[in-house]
Amino acid sequence: MSTDSINDHPSNGEVQQLTLVEAITDGLSTEMNRDESIIVLGEDVGVNGGVFRATDGLYEEFGGDRVVDTPLAESGIVGSAIGLALSGLKPIPEMQFMGFMYPAFDQLVSHAARIRSRSQGQYSCQMVVRAPYGGGIRAPEHHSESKEAFFVHEPGLKVVAPSTPADAKGLLTASIRDPDPVIFLEPKLIYRAFRQDVPTGAYKVPLGSASVRRTGSDVSVYTWGAMTQPALIAADHLSDEKGIETEVIDLRTLSPLDVETIVESFKKTGRAAIVHEAPKTAGLGAEISTIIQEEALVYQEAPIQRITGFDAPMPLHALEGYYLPQAVRIQEGILDAVEF
Amino acid sequence: MSTQDETDPSIAEIQPDSNIESEFDQVFRILDDDGHLLPGVDPGLSGDKRLAMYEDIKLARHFDQRAISLQRQGRIATYAPMTGQEGSQVATSYALDEQDWLFPTYREHAAKYVHGVDLPSLLTALLGYREGYAVPEGVNVMPEYIPIATQVPHAMGMAWGYTLQGKDDRAVLCHLGDGATSEGDFHEGLNFAGVFDVPSVFVCNNNQWAISVPRERQTASETIAQKAQSYGIEGIRVDGLDPLAVYVVTREAIRKAKNPVDGERRPTLIESVQYRYGAHTTSDDPSVYRDEADADKWRKRDPLKRLENHLYQTGLLDSEREAEIQARIEEQVATAIETAEAVEAAPEQIFEHVYQETPDRLQAQMDELNELRKKYGEGAFSGVLE
Numbered sequence: 001m002s003t004d005s006i007n008d009h010p011s012n013g014e015v016q017q018l019t020l021v022e023a024i025t026d027g028l029s030t031e032m033n034r035d036e037s038i039i040v041l042g043e044d045v046g047v048n049g050g051v052f053r054a055t056d057g058l059y060e061e062f063g064g065d066r067v068v069d070t071p072l073a074e075s076g077i078v079g080s081a082i083g084l085a086l087s088g089l090k091p092i093p094e095m096q097f098m099g100f101m102y103p104a105f106d107q108l109v110s111h112a113a114r115i116r117s118r119s120q121g122q123y124s125c126q127m128v129v130r131a132p133y134g135g136g137i138r139a140p141e142h143h144s145e146s147k148e149a150f151f152v153h154e155p156g157l158k159v160v161a162p163s164t165p166a167d168a169k170g171l172l173t174a175s176i177r178d179p180d181p182v183i184f185l186e187p188k189l190i191y192r193a194f195r196q197d198v199p200t201g202a203y204k205v206p207l208g209s210a211s212v213r214r215t216g217s218d219v220s221v222y223t224w225g226a227m228t229q230p231a232l233i234a235a236d237h238l239s240d241e242k243g244i245e246t247e248v249i250d251l252r253t254l255s256p257l258d259v260e261t262i263v264e265s266f267k268k269t270g271r272a273a274i275v276h277e278a279p280k281t282a283g284l285g286a287e288i289s290t291i292i293q294e295e296a297l298v299y300q301e302a303p304i305q306r307i308t309g310f311d312a313p314m315p316l317h318a319l320e321g322y323y324l325p326q327a328v329r330i331q332e333g334i335l336d337a338v339e340f
Numbered sequence: 341m342s343t344q345d346e347t348d349p350s351i352a353e354i355q356p357d358s359n360i361e362s363e364f365d366q367v368f369r370i371l372d373d374d375g376h377l378l379p380g381v382d383p384g385l386s387g388d389k390r391l392a393m394y395e396d397i398k399l400a401r402h403f404d405q406r407a408i409s410l411q412r413q414g415r416i417a418t419y420a421p422m423t424g425q426e427g428s429q430v431a432t433s434y435a436l437d438e439q440d441w442l443f444p445t446y447r448e449h450a451a452k453y454v455h456g457v458d459l460p461s462l463l464t465a466l467l468g469y470r471e472g473y474a475v476p477e478g479v480n481v482m483p484e485y486i487p488i489a490t491q492v493p494h495a496m497g498m499a500w501g502y503t504l505q506g507k508d509d510r511a512v513l514c515h516l517g518d519g520a521t522s523e524g525d526f527h528e529g530l531n532f533a534g535v536f537d538v539p540s541v542f543v544c545n546n547n548q549w550a551i552s553v554p555r556e557r558q559t560a561s562e563t564i565a566q567k568a569q570s571y572g573i574e575g576i577r578v579d580g581l582d583p584l585a586v587y588v589v590t591r592e593a594i595r596k597a598k599n600p601v602d603g604e605r606r607p608t609l610i611e612s613v614q615y616r617y618g619a620h621t622t623s624d625d626p627s628v629y630r631d632e633a634d635a636d637k638w639r640k641r642d643p644l645k646r647l648e649n650h651l652y653q654t655g656l657l658d659s660e661r662e663a664e665i666q667a668r669i670e671e672q673v674a675t676a677i678e679t680a681e682a683v684e685a686a687p688e689q690i691f692e693h694v695y696q697e698t699p700d701r702l703q704a705q706m707d708e709l710n711e712l713r714k715k716y717g718e719g720a721f722s723g724v725l726e
Binding site: 043044046047048049051069070071072073074075076099100102103136138139140141142143189190193226227229230233280281310311312313315316317318319320321322323324325326327328329332 | 417465467469470472487488519522523524525550552553557558559623624628629685686687689690691694699701702706709712716720721722723724
């Protein structure tokens with residue numbers, strides 16, 4: 001797989017080679033050491049270290065009062081986290097999979113997102129809801145969901161989706177220190193797909209800032225999370241085989257979007273493709289496409305392409321390779337934008 | 341399998357064994373740990389039925405071992421083992437009449453099989469094809485539920501619906517785990533069931549663990565059965581490792597759901613006290629969070645062994661017959677694996693059954709995928725990171 005373009009955090013002092021999930025654990029541990037008001041809670045996060053081992057070792061390091069195994073109840077986990085935040089703590093609730101987040105949906109959209117506005121700024125709800133999301137790991141039904149649009153649609157929430165280990169730690173740190181509730185979506189397909197130099201100690205990757213993973217002048221590709229990898233693979237193929245140079249923008253934060261970076265890249269290339277694994281209709285691709293048209297219509301050379309999951313439930317694992325955007329589908333979509 | 345030709349013994353006649361350890365306090369049982377019938381109890385099933393139940397439990401255990409092995413070989417994906425729990429699963433389905441409905445979770449492979457789902461279907465879903473969720477015509481089994489406790493209000497609603505329509509001949513049996521009792525849906529479903537007095541039976545398979553979180557971290561109540569009191573329905577604890585006791589208790593709950601006597605409430609919450617011998621799923625490692633010596637203690641009450649001992653003691657089983665049964669179940673499971681593995685990938689299936697009529701936009705998406713399959717071959721769709 002291509003990791004050539006992943007050099008967003010050149011080593012500046014001490015680094016260690018970590019996978020994305022290890023970088024998240026490191027980020028949690030670093031912040032918990034720095035700030036005693038942080039507590040981690042959720043089903044299996046303690047003794048078991050999380051079903052993906054994202055909280056591995058935290059129970060031993062910080063004890064059962066700060067790394068709390070809760071009863072199995074998503075609404076209860078997020079609802080109590082809201083109360084913990086109102087009490088002055090900084091809770092980091094874990095949803096075991098994004099597909100199990102729906103019982104907590106009411107707590108997130110009716111309350112977490114509105115506490116600041118409802119109290120006219122008097123109260124806030126500082127917390128980070130972590131959830132592994134996306135497909136490609138042969139998981140059972142409801143374990144491969146990619147429904148970031150639900151949360152992006154809700155004013156008051158911020159939504160983050162890293163695609164590299166160094167970003168994962170830096171964005172998580174920024175999310176924990178952010179005064180608003182953040183939905184932190186972890187692309188589980190690449191939890192352990194590659195390692196990268198991750199700075200030790202604390203550092204922030206600012207929220208609301210996209211990253212240019214690959215520069216190019218012919219077409220812009222907008223993506224995030226696990227889809228950044230196949231987008232880079234497709235871009236390399238098109239460069240090698242057809243001399244088409246694709247600029248790949250990893251959005252990193254989905255709410256708020258980095259409109260400036262999105263628009264500036266489009267002004268340069270005049271052509272765009274958006275890649276996401278969620279269903280196409282009313283997915284985030286529709287929003288990005290509209291932003292481009294609102295802000296840069298006169299630069300547009302071709303219809304904007306969306307390469308996405310289908311408007312069908314994610315299939316069981318035998319067929320998920322067909323459902324998720326592959327390098328070939330992404331290539332074809334980019335070509336449709338270039339050869340219009 | 342499920343049709344009843346037995347008398348329904350009264351639960352009131354069965355006394356809890358006063359000598360059992362604390363986790364089995366106030367738990368109904370019929371067989372002692374060695375499989376002897378306790379004095380003065382009626383297992384409520386003919387010899388032939390008890391033998392058939394034994395064969396189904398034995399098949400379930402063999403299926404479980406084969407499924408774990410197939411997962412280890414990479415032939416099926418994540419699997420939720422049921423060893424230790426299959427006695428209760430089989431027994432609850434034996435207590436159903438054919439027209440009764442079954443709402444399973446992702447672990448009730450044996451309960452589904454006994455109520456009419458074929459073995460290859462169970463494996464087809466595990467091989468990653470949604471066709472495996474298809475239920476044969478006339479078999480009243482819902483596809484498995486993976487989100488926790490969400491099936492509880494559904495089961496209650498179906499039972500309510502049948503009552504509203506005057507269809508009083510059927511009950512609904514809903515499985516759930518001890519973790520599910522923490523979810524809001526559990527409370528809402530049981531509360532409605534009590535309020536509307538519907539013919540529903542909720543079987544909580546209390547296997548002591550919700551992945552790594554022990555039963556005592558799910559609820560501070562002494563038992564799960566006692567939660568029934570909050571909803572104005574009956575709660576009962578049964579030894580989930582005693583298939584005959586589970587049968588008797590469930591059968592009585594089904595009877596009551598359909599034909600309550602004056603003043604009797606229809607719904608029942610059964611706490612089937614059991615133990616998950618193995619991992620939550622093949623993706624889980626229980627050695628991280630629990631003591632295996634604890635599991636060994638529960639294994640001494642193994643449901644298969646206890647029923648087997650009972651059948652030997654009563655002359656219903658001998659070694660020759662046991663060998664015949666063993667050969668038969670091995671062949672059944674082997675044939676099922678062969679049948680399931682013959683299923684071929686049909687990517688068009690992604691687009692089927694999303695709506696009754698496929699919308700144009702979905703048809704167009706399928707056409708687009710098929711064009712790309714033709715152009716690049718199936719290998720291009722084997723993995724995202726390639």
